Amino acid sequence: MAESLLLVTHGGSFHCDEAFAYAILRRALPPGVLAASTLARTRDPRAMEAADIVWDVGGVFDPLRGRYDHHQRGAPVRPDGTPYSSAGLLWAAYGRDAVRAVLAGRGGEDIVEQVWADMDEQVVRLVDLADNGQRPVPDFGDEGLDRAARIADGMALPYLVDALNLPWDADPADRARAEDERFLRAAEIAGTFLDGRIEQIRARIAAYDAVLEAHGRSTDPRVLELDRGMPWQGPAHDAHLPVLFAVYPDKGGEAWMVGCMPPEPGSFAQKLPLPEAWAGLRDAELARVSGVADAVFCHLNRFIAAARSREGALEMARIALSFAHRTGREGGEH
Incomplete structure (x- = not known):
């Protein structure tokens, strides 16, 4: 019998960081464990106390207890001082396992580490910044270019995920259930993006040696x-x-x-x-x-x-x- 885990994040509307974090967990956990586990979106303290992994809620960061919140005083920050979101905290704890699962044996631990680090810098860190209100939109000093940059930024993954939330005036028969369904859809989209970027980075790494070899043969x-x-x-x-x-x-x-x-x-x-x-x-x-x-x-x-x-x-x-x-x-x- 596979181990069963209770996975908890908050209910209601959602952001990219907790949806992305769930996508990370879905790849990092062994398939049998994932199939036997339960996701609960709730703020019930009793559910959080009973949970095996809690993220983006609860006010506690304690990896030994499976707690990954970033909203409390004294929340962890990166070495450069920028704040984590739950995505960054789960990526630090489970990201390498997620990379191994996606690569499925195509590359040793050195490749896993390089892919993990590149993903952390190119994707996860930006999700962290967005969730903490620090989106790095460039300032071109030109009104037209700045507006274009803001529009392009608005099509980035955090905003795409945010667009999946129910509008404020929606009135479904069971709002909590509808929000849970949308969260799962958001995690699916974030997971597809995660898989694709991991594959792109792996392919780029593989291309390096191939390009050098081809250059050596070129006339x-x-x-x-x-x-x-x-x-x-x-x-x-x-x-x-x-x-x-x-x-x-x-x-x-x-x-x-x-x-x-x-x-x-x-x-x-x-x-x-x-x-x-x-x-x-x-x-x-x-x-x-x-x-x-x-x-x-x-x-x-x-x-x-x-x-x-x-x-x-x-x-x-x-x-x-x-x-x-x-x-x-x-x-x-x-």
């Missing part, structure tokens, strides 16, 4: 030749490779892409954009202008292009390099 160190699509910009940046373009097959296998290297990860700029004369052209017109017979596409912003063959894509990269060399702009940022 020109400025043109990274890949046999399959993968996250290549981050590894190329981290390894300080002199890459300006990458050539790789698209996911459908119908074309070969020429991607430009940004000056830094996440940037929409390019160290060297594709030739200006190619911008926005397609098919026969692009083939005529570029001189590459099977060229099929060049984005208007010149950060990516495509040809029908690997040889055609490589030729486009070589031509782009020769244009830059003639104009003295190779390696510059535009």
Whole structure:
């Protein structure tokens, strides 16, 4: 008989942190234990006293007793002084087990630790900040850009979860039951996001060695030749490779892409954009202008292009390099 646990968080409306925390627990606990366990959303002190794990309610932080609240005086903070939410507290206690479960043996403990740390920095910490009213919205000093940043921030996971709460004037026959159902839906969405980000980080880590190996085989160190699509910009940046373009097959296998290297990860700029004369052209017109017979596409912003063959894509990269060399702009940022 599997161990049965009583899991308790507060009832009523919910935030991202407790829904995300429940998603963490659902992955960290052994399947048999999870199946035999019960979730109670309540503020009843007797239920909290009887519970095995309590989070986001109760006014106590004591991992040895399975208590993970962050609302009381003296609540734990991160080493840099920023506050935890229940998501961060559960991630610290159960996150590594959750990562192991999602990876299912694809990587040793060093990979588990790296994925856990990256998730903590890139996702969980932001959930913690949001729950404590410290959302890091950038200040561009421009009214339009600041408004766009606030709108984009409003589509982040904490607000998506918050949108699943019942509106104040909803009048279901059993409000508590309806709120519980919505909480479970929110935890499901948060869990899907959690799984996807863990997989993305694992894939990025796996891509690092593959990118270095492919770069060692590439004819020109400025043109990274890949046999399959993968996250290549981050590894190329981290390894300080002199890459300006990458050539790789698209996911459908119908074309070969020429991607430009940004000056830094996440940037929409390019160290060297594709030739200006190619911008926005397609098919026969692009083939005529570029001189590459099977060229099929060049984005208007010149950060990516495509040809029908690997040889055609490589030729486009070589031509782009020769244009830059003639104009003295190779390696510059535009």
